[in-house]
Amino acid sequence: MPTLVRRAPWLLLLLALGGSQAQAAPVSWNVEAPGRGLALAVEQATPGAPLTYRVELGPPAARRTVLPSSPLGLRRADEEFVAGLRPGAPSRRTVNERYELVRGKRRQLVARANELVVPFTNPQGHRMEIVVRAYDEGVAFRYRFPEKDARPVWVVGEETGFRLPPEARAWLMPHDDPSKWHPAYEAAYLDDVPAGTPSPK
Numbered sequence: 749m750p751t752l753v754r755r756a757p758w759l760l761l762l763l764a765l766g767g768s769q770a771q772a773a774p775v776s777w778n779v780e781a782p783g784r785g786l787a788l789a790v791e792q793a794t795p796g797a798p799l800t801y802r803v804e805l806g807p808p809a810a811r812r813t814v815l816p817s818s819p820l821g822l823r824r825a826d827e828e829f830v831a832g833l834r835p836g837a838p839s840r841r842t843v844n845e846r847y848e849l850v851r852g853k854r855r856q857l858v859a860r861a862n863e864l865v866v867p868f869t870n871p872q873g874h875r876m877e878i879v880v881r882a883y884d885e886g887v888a889f890r891y892r893f894p895e896k897d898a899r900p901v902w903v904v905g906e907e908t909g910f911r912l913p914p915e916a917r918a919w920l921m922p923h924d925d926p927s928k929w930h931p932a933y934e935a936a937y938l939d940d941v942p943a944g945t946p947s948p949k
């Protein structure tokens with residue numbers, strides 16, 4: 749009996765640790781393109797952890813990651829939306845927007861996408877939304893502040909980034925130093941540039 753008494757605290761500790769690990773499971777919010785050939789996921793590894801996103805290409809049964817987990821987040825002059833964010837209930841809708849081009853091969857166009865809006869609240873109680881759209885041709889996202897306030901806010905820093913896979917290749921335009929005639933965008937593009945190549949300027 750004394751042995752059981754000595755071991756009981758360890759049993760309770762293990763149970764407590766097991767419970768905390770179960771609560772810390774990663775959370776993911778996903779949206780697929782209408783044709784299901786492209787998908788974007790917003791993720792939070794643990795409660796309060798900084799947000800990330802990743803992009804996958806291909807049909808659901810054979811989908812591959814083309815943009816690995818990359819950072820999200822904004823810093824305003826008055827608030828930060830990087831760490832400690834608490835998610836709310838997401839919303840979804842189908843986008844079918846018609847628009848007109850002034851020039852181009854076609855004047856009337858239609859943008860079709862699936863949209864996901866995930867709201868977050870920072871530790872000070874202020875809100876930010878991440879609006880994600882998945883089109884058959886690509887993905888897009890933006891930050892939105894839903895609070896109604898006539899005062900302007902200033903974005904002073906951004907955590908958003910792109911973690912390209914090591915095997916990625918790029919098609920890039922060289923940078924022109926500003927002058928009277930530059931940038932003129934006349935320099936030849938660079939093709940098949942490996943990810944991680946230092947910028948020449």
